[in-house]
Amino acid sequence: MSRKFDHLGDVETFITVVEKGSMTMAAIALATTPSVLSRAITRLEARLGVQLLRRTTRRLSLTEQGRLYLEQSRAAFALIEDAERAIQGPGDELRGSVRLSAPTTYAHHRLPALMQRFCAQHPQVRIELNITNRNVDLVAEGYDLAIRMGNLPDSGLVARKLEDAAMCLIAAPGYLARAGAPQGIADLGRHSCLPFVMPSTGRVSPWILREDGRDVDWVPHGGLQVSDDVLGVVTLAQNGLGICQTYDFIAQDLIGQGRAVEMLKQARGRSRPFSVIYAPHRRLSSASRALIDSLIESTSK
Structure with a gap:
């Protein structure tokens, strides 16, 4: 038989x-x-x-x-x-593997600190981290989890919010010494701003700002624009080529090192959400569930 x-x-x-x-x-x-x-x-x-x-x-x-x-x-x-x-x-150690995809901003500047606690607690779990700005197909490409930015469309995927990441405007001290600092949103049109072209739409991503208690979506225009990797605008900005908008978790170190200066603090106050997503019909492994719980717990502190 x-x-x-x-x-x-x-x-x-x-x-x-x-x-x-x-x-x-x-x-x-x-x-x-x-x-x-x-x-x-x-x-x-x-x-x-x-x-x-x-x-x-x-x-x-x-x-x-x-x-x-x-x-x-x-x-x-x-x-x-x-x-x-x-x-x-x-009493036994958690084992297994998790395939996780994350965008460059989060993977390079936020995820390492969030992963430290999990990796220390579960050394026998192997994490295969894919870093890309492309939205992977979780099922077809065999990913357990993915981290996505923004308000997610109704795709049938389960989303667990990690955090609302605050945004700010930065430029290098050298740029500000040459061009001066903008005093209001209206002044941005006279500066070298660094637009990012969204791969999904081919359009420039608007800067999300606040003015007099109102939300303002301001579209930057400049002679130098970046596509595919949004970290490119940060690299250009810290090298004195203009102003960019980025996340606080990226800007904090640059500001602390004296490589960037925040401007128009009165226009801050808006954020973009990050979520961890997975397919609802797929039974998550113990390792995947533990990683989700750890990421949510870490970002809630």
Whole structure:
């Protein structure tokens, strides 16, 4: 009598191939060869009677059946992991891995401090951190969690707010020595402002300000603008090329080091939210749930 689930090794191979993005990278992770993994995927597809992956010489992509099978398979493995944790008892260390995607602003300037407590408490949890300004597809690309900025559209994803990050305007001391400091929002039009072009819309991101108790969305215009990586405007500003708007958690160190000066403090008071998101139909692993709780607890202090 054959075992009912003797194909679980092939299922784990399928999950790993999707998460790593290629047979080659998955083979490195599993200490085997791409040809072995390719045969495992073929076996699994034959068993199920459906195509899970579209394979070309350049890329892999999930079919609709493959996307559904990936979601359910990852949920099943998470259940097994939880069952093991339950019988091991609370005295054992939390183990597992979490795939997390975060934007450059948060990953470089906020996340390291937030992660310190979690990593110290759970040294056996492996975190695969992807740093990108692209909104990854959590399911198709195999991510457990992602950190997103802004008010999120109704995408069907679950969002847990981390914080409302305050914004400010900064420039280098050298720039202010040359151009002077603006005294009000109206003065900004006479300065070298550093716009950021949002990848999702191709439009310049407005600066969010306050004036006389009113919210003001002011669109900067300048001869030098940045796209893709919003940290570029900060780099340009601290090198004396103009004024930018950024988060307090980025500006604080620069101001403390004397590399930037905050201006128009009377126009501050607005913020942008950051949230951690995940797919609602995916059963989160114990490690993922613990990381969410740790991030929320850290940002609430």
